[in-house]
Amino acid sequence: xxxxPGNTSGGGPGRPFNKGPRPFRPRVAEEPYRIxxxxxAPRVRVVGENIKVDVYPTAVAIKMAQEQGLxxxxxxxxxxxxxxxxxxxxxxxxxxxxxxxxxxxxxxKTIVKEIRFGPNTEEHDFNFKVKHAVGFLxxxxxxxxxxxxxGRSIVYKERGEILLLKFAQALEEHGKxxxxxxxxxxxxxxxxxxxxxx
Numbered sequence: 001x002x003x004x005p006g007n008t009s010g011g012g013p014g015r016p017f018n019k020g021p022r023p024f025r026p027r028v029a030e031e032p033y034r035i036x037x038x039x040x041a042p043r044v045r046v047v048g049e050n051i052k053v054d055v056y057p058t059a060v061a062i063k064m065a066q067e068q069g070l071x072x073x074x075x076x077x078x079x080x081x082x083x084x085x086x087x088x089x090x091x092x093x094x095x096x097x098x099x100x101x102x103x104x105x106x107x108x109k110t111i112v113k114e115i116r117f118g119p120n121t122e123e124h125d126f127n128f129k130v131k132h133a134v135g136f137l138x139x140x141x142x143x144x145x146x147x148x149x150x151g152r153s154i155v156y157k158e159r160g161e162i163l164l165l166k167f168a169q170a171l172e173e174h175g176k177x178x179x180x181x182x183x184x185x186x187x188x189x190x191x192x193x194x195x196x197x198x
Contacts, residue, residue, distance in 0.1 A: 003104060007104060009085050015039050019052060019074070021072065024175075026072075032093070032096075033073050033074055033075065033089075033093075034073075034077065034090075035072060035073050035074070036062050036065070036071055036072050037062065037087050039062075039072065039074050039082070040050060041058060041059065041074075041077075043055055043056065043057055043058060043081045043177075044049070044058050044072075044074070044081050044082050044084040045079065045081050045082070045083045045084070046061045046064065046072070046083075046084055046086060047075075047083060047084070047085050047086075048070075048079040048085045048086030048087055049067075049086070050068065051064065051086050055081055058072075058109050060159075061084060061086075062076070062087060065086045067124055068086060070087055070088055070089075071087065071088065071089040071092075072085075073084060073085050073086075073087055073089055073092055074086050075156070085086070087145075094158065096120060109190070110125060111142070112141065112143070113136040113141045113143050113144070113147040114144050115133055115143060115144075115146075116145075116146060116148055117129070117130050117145065117146070117147045117148070117160075117161070117163055117164075118147065118148060119147055119149060119156040119157075119159045119160050120156075120159075121163060126163075126166075127145065129145075129169045130167065133145070133167070133174075133175070134171065134174050135172040137171065137175040137192065138174060138194070139195040140194055141176070142191065142193050142194065142195065143171075143175065143187060143191070143192045144190075144191055144192075145164060145189070145190050145191075145192065146164075146187045146189045146190070147160035147163055147164060147187065147188045148186070148187050149186045150186070150190070151154045154186060157188060160188045161181045161188060164181040164188060164190045165181065167190070168190065173191040173195075174194065175194055175195055176192065176193055176195055177190065177191070177192055178191040178192065178193045179191040
């Protein structure tokens with residue numbers, strides 16, 4: 001092909017590419033599961049409602065799903081053969097998202113907040129800590145409260161136990177005692193969990 005002066009659209013020596021603005025390509029979110037024709041395994045184990053659980057050629061499994069107006073969704077790609085479910089893909093994705101959200105919320109509820117007392121805690125300090133604990137329990141957190149016995153104050157361990165039981169009583173509307181006061185070294189612990197919301 002003869003070189004045409006001024007033509008810079010081709011490559012090669014002395015012919016720089018014409019770099020114009022790149023066309024805008026919207027970013028497509030990648031699907032978390034392979035479905036239907038995107039499933040690459042030749043055979044799959046099929047599960048789902050109105051399905052005989054068995055290993056089928058992938059093309060046959062896709063046809064089975066289509067006959068029910070549903071999708072074939074690969075749910076365990078690392079199994080041998082991969083496990084696929086005949087289901088409505090949109091509904092399946094929504095349910096998976098909901099499960100993940102629930103797992104996240106439950107994980108949040110396992111956070112434990114600590115509240116420390118001394119054996120001679122005064123009334124205003126006690127009430128201040130009760131208020132804090134109510135806030136934690138209302139937010140779904142567990143409360144680990146303890147009395148720290150410094151030096152020879154360990155002789156007042158009965159006083160510590162009374163203090164913790166009084167604390168539990170002050171919180172009975174918001175929490176339930178999971179573990180009664182028990183001594184570990186120089187600390188007496190008690191665990192309170194939030195009450196289920198009505």
